Amino acid sequence: MKQDRIRLGHGSGGLLMSKLIRDVILKYFKNDVLRRLEDAAELPATKRRLAFTTDSYVVDPIFFPGGDIGKLAVCGTINDLAVKGATPKALSLALIIEEGFEFSHLEEILKSAASTARTAGVSVVCGDTKVVEKGKADKLFITTSGVGVIQQSLSKSKIRTGDQIMVSGTIGDHGIAVMNERLNLGLKFSVKSDVAPLHGLIHEMLKGGPAVHFMRDPTRGGVVSVLNEVLEGSRKGIVIQETALPIKKQVRGASEILGLDPLYIANEGKLIAFVDKKKAERILSIMRGHPLGKHAAVIGEVVKEPQGVWLHTSIGGTHPLIQMEAEGLPRIC
């Protein structure tokens, strides 16, 4: 590969594309299934039910403090499988590249995606590469899909009144890190994206038996979106304690400057869990014993009434937490 920029021909099914795949992509993703470059990858049969998910990543900028679009895409799909109670097994990686994109950036992103997948013990087994004309995409979009094996089925329908609502760590880090980078605010703080694969933490939380009823990762729309979606079609309510929310001082400060509420900001390495009240202490201690759950906290409870999602503030008020029309900024993931 002597070219240092992607050309249209790299996406058009001839020798150039073949070289891109063999010399660049396969260099990072080494496994026997992908190497065959067949139309579809072959996966083993399984006695358990499967989980299947997909997400496109269009984050802007593609490099941000704490990660990049490659790491984000792999973690995002791993997490969507993991919060469903599944062990991630195989990922696909589809690239839409803008003509003129630098090879060095592509390599950096592929390396990051590959190392994230390898560390997480998940194989990228199939993929696709398309190139569009300059000005018809924004550098690089990645779509990852994933297949996992369900270990313990979690579902909204298992949520009960009294369930303790936990978050695995500080909220708002990813969104604030990306926004600071994109808007070039020059805010002098060191908040990094929390992007991380959560399946290890979740495995620990689930292995002691059915204490966790439901989980979700609060990405776009943040914690409030997850809580509202959970209640859809239910007559229960949720009360969140403001004082219990783990939020970094710098995220709090940046949110104030930007006029945003951390409860609505995207996270990429956090989970919200609904846990049986009697088993909450045990689960909390398991979470805190894991590197990705050190700052885990019980932030609220499922109540019979009032219906809806409520925030009990530090000065004693109670306010509804309703979903906004749209998150403050697009392309955060």
Added chain:
Amino acid sequence: MKQDRIRLGHGSGGLLMSKLIRDVILKYFKNDVLRRLEDAAELPATKRRLAFTTDSYVVDPIFFPGGDIGKLAVCGTINDLAVKGATPKALSLALIIEEGFEFSHLEEILKSAASTARTAGVSVVCGDTKVVEKGKADKLFITTSGVGVIQQSLSKSKIRTGDQIMVSGTIGDHGIAVMNERLNLGLKFSVKSDVAPLHGLIHEMLKGGPAVHFMRDPTRGGVVSVLNEVLEGSRKGIVIQETALPIKKQVRGASEILGLDPLYIANEGKLIAFVDKKKAERILSIMRGHPLGKHAAVIGEVVKEPQGVWLHTSIGGTHPLIQMEAEGLPRIC
């Protein structure tokens, strides 16, 4: 949905996105798995091995004679599973939409994708929606992934000297139809894209036992790309008979005007099969008995030597069919 164009907020995790998904997307894709809108879809366990594949679609224009990007995305993924000998079971559908895209076009495409999937008996079980700023994408990109259950394992390694090479119908239709539309050539012909789901035809071809050794759908890079890829790492050769190639007169004419060779042009509803010589007649007759294989033909044979891919021309010459650097035009799929 009173807005008639997609806004950035439709991709940002709030109420607008939720409405887009519920009011527009779920209207077309009706199944119990998708309706749950969980982070991952649940699929049943299976005793057979699985096939897993992904492709992004960036075709320009998004509507073309014979289809649109929605039908193309669904068929493409079904076909990638089917040529691997798998029965397609579940699809994912991830949309990257340009701000300002018309709702009416989105609906038309979703309707087309949904009806293609429904007719093919495949469910779209999970998805994603992202919106990027005007000028940062080109109307709509779709990434579909698919999971299937392998009925009969086909692989390059099963190809033998003497195998008959078959194509399921006329070649070059898709590429020529898209190019004519894009370039606004105004060529007065009625060639439509051949985009179609091939799993039904393939099912018929496989059900009589192991006569078919390998299959692939000649999309980007056309028939020549497939034949060259098949030979990689092998010492065999392939000889194709020019006179045996089914090519529509109009495709032949348009190719001449455009300076293209139909053997290099993308197809989206055709397959190339490598078939045991003794069973070739039976398979050919099965193909011709299926609506998508009416014009099936034996176009060549696997030979011991010469190595490489060769075209035996109508005037008696023999020319190498080598892969080009890049296909004539990008964004054909």
